[in-house]
Amino acid sequence: MSSEIxxxxxxxxxxxxxxxxxxxxxxxxxxMKALAETGNDPDNTFVVAGxxxxxxxGTYMHSYALHGVxxxxxxxxTGVKLARPDxxxxxxxxxxxxxxxxxxxxxxAVRRNVDMTYVVxxxxxxxxxxxxxxxxxRDDFETSTTPxxxxxxxxxxxxxxxxxxxxxxxxxxxxxxxxxxxxVQRAVEHDGxxxxxxxxxxxxxxxxxxYDYFRDSLVDLAETDHDPxxxxxxxxxxxxSEKEYQGVVYQDESSVPYTEQHGMDTNMSAIPAxxxxxxxxxxxxxY
Numbered sequence: 436m437s438s439e440i441x442x443x444x445x446x447x448x449x450x451x452x453x454x455x456x457x458x459x460x461x462x463x464x465x466x467m468k469a470l471a472e473t474g475n476d477p478d479n480t481f482v483v484a485g486x487x488x489x490x491x492x493g494t495y496m497h498s499y500a501l502h503g504v505x506x507x508x509x510x511x512x513t514g515v516k517l518a519r520p521d522x523x524x525x526x527x528x529x530x531x532x533x534x535x536x537x538x539x540x541x542x543x544a545v546r547r548n549v550d551m552t553y554v555v556x557x558x559x560x561x562x563x564x565x566x567x568x569x570x571x572x573r574d575d576f577e578t579s580t581t582p583x584x585x586x587x588x589x590x591x592x593x594x595x596x597x598x599x600x601x602x603x604x605x606x607x608x609x610x611x612x613x614x615x616x617x618x619v620q621r622a623v624e625h626d627g628x629x630x631x632x633x634x635x636x637x638x639x640x641x642x643x644x645x646y647d648y649f650r651d652s653l654v655d656l657a658e659t660d661h662d663p664x665x666x667x668x669x670x671x672x673x674x675x676s677e678k679e680y681q682g683v684v685y686q687d688e689s690s691v692p693y694t695e696q697h698g699m700d701t702n703m704s705a706i707p708a709x710x711x712x713x714x715x716x717x718x719x720x721x722y
Contacts, residue, residue, distance in 0.1 A: 442471040445480070447497040453488060458635030458646075461609035462556050463492055465633075466525065469620035475523045483512040485537065487529035488563050488637075489556040506537030509544040509553065516551045518703040520694045523623070524551035531561045534570040534590045541592075545599040545628055550692035552622045552629040555592065556609075558637035559644045566640030576643060592632050593673040593684060597666075602627040602690035604669065605683045608649050609635045614657075614681065621683055627690035634679075649679065656682030664688055 445467035453459050470480060480498040484490045486505035493500030499522075503511050512526035533541055533555045544553065559576070561567040568578050568585045571592070575584035596604050603625040607615040615633065622629030634649050661682070662668050669685035694700060 440471045440474065440476050442468040445470055445477055445496050445498060447495055449494050451495050452491070454637075454639045456638040457488070458558060458609040458633075458637070459488055459492070459556050461612060461615065462489075462554065462633045462635045463495060465607070465609065465612060465615040465619050466492075466527070466554055467496060468616045469623050470523065470525070472616070472620050473523075473623045475623075479521070480523045480525065481512075481515050481519075482525050482527060483508045483515065484527045485529070485532040486563070487532045487556075487561075488558070489527050489529040489532065490563075492527045506532055506535065506540065508532070509537065509540040512551050512553075513544060513547065513549050516549050517694065517699060520550075520700055521702065525623070526551060526553045528553070528555050529562075529569075530555060530557040530559060530571040530590075530592075531569040534592055534595075538570075538590070538595070542595065542599045545596050545601045545630065547693045548600070548602055548627040548690065548696075550627055550694060552619070552625075553631070554619060554622075555630075555632045556635040557592075557632050558635050558641055559589075560637050560641045562637045562640055573643065578640075591673065592630075596630050597670060597673055597685060601630055601685065602687040603629040603683070604673075604685040605629075605631045606681050607631055607633050608653055608681055609633055610646050610649070611653075611681065614655070618681075618683060621686075625686065625690065626695075627687070627692045652679040653681045654678050656680055656684065 477498040482493045482498050482500040484493045485508035508526050508528050512524050516524040559571045561569050568581045570590040605618045607618040622631045636646050663683040663686045
């Protein structure tokens, strides 16, 4: 870590408007600390967010940032990283934003293995729109729009990631500050697409998946004999519906990021003046 960088350097002067007690406070603090601990600084960090309670994180963090549209944060983050391989790119989203309308982008971001970090604030509900069932809500979770529950199984984002060829899959809990920071930091340090799903409780609209529930239920993989480099062991953890886990579930230590695979190591953000060579002839072929 650079001695000149503190996690407070990543704090903007904007006051978060999340509900008091929202898990997103802890999620964001861990993200900022992970960035600082890995030697990154705000001038060389780009944060992309979608729509939802997580969407304002680019405003609350001091860095380059873009607040995109619902479910589309990952393609924007991919474009930023491919244009500027030299900067740190962190994408933030929620379970509704990332696993519903953004699910297709999630699959392809995973399989491309672009070297960036994706942190999903999973509160198992649509909080911004006042409490509807989300893709990760329990099948019997009662809301105003699903009074008898969604009656469909929740999306398993870890299984989706593993099936799509993920090279780094992890789960953290926003209230376990040091462990959450450590897990996000490992995702940042990973050579490739680092995916971290974060249990980030909604204290306003979800009275089932609470802080107490996760504190009582979580099993930390670091305290077991789990080998995160063993894909079969990772699959067993991911498909175990009887327990809630925390830690690095899977990591491919031989991962090669997309930019290295395709030799994309130059700054493409600067567009040269004038038309590319032979562009006029190419246009004439079609007109």
